[in-house]
Amino acid sequence: MMAELVGAAAGAAASFTTALAIGLPPIQREKPRRRSWEVSAAFPTPVIGAGGTVAVCRVLGWKELRLAVLVGVAVGVASAAFVANIERVFPRPEPG
Template identity: 40%
Template sequence: MYTLLSYVITVASAIGVGLLIRLPLLPERPMRHSWTVSALFPTPIISLGLLAIFFKLGISGFYHGLDLALFLGILSALFVKYLFDGVFPKPAMGESDE
């Protein structure tokens, strides 16, 4: 029960903090060819992955992982806003050889 609640908390905190720090809710249109980060992608995906890694390693923090979920949601939103483009650069927008 606490695990499921931790996953819900990490998604809600990642989206909430992402919106507070002015990440757009959705990427630019057309979404298939957009490399814009948003509050819905990849922010909660990163926070869910980090939380799953921590749980698998046996690190659950205090309060059955609820505090860890909140912390990782906030951390992932800040990562996406300020560091994501430096770690994962956007591909070149030139013509392809296909």
């Protein structure tokens, strides 16, 4: 369990950092934020990075700490790229 948690933390940190590096804002700029469709480094990038790391570790059965961190970094980078292009997969609904 500890390896997956540390891997998830690495995934969240890697996804947040990568998201900032590729130009996503640190937090939603539109107000009120609770209704904003904009994505940022703070939401939902770390959620996808951490959850994706746990999923990959479970599927591969990797329970060693170093492997989990490696998975976390790889999934984190992929998560940031996914979030930057999320509207190609989940387009925002038409107003009205």
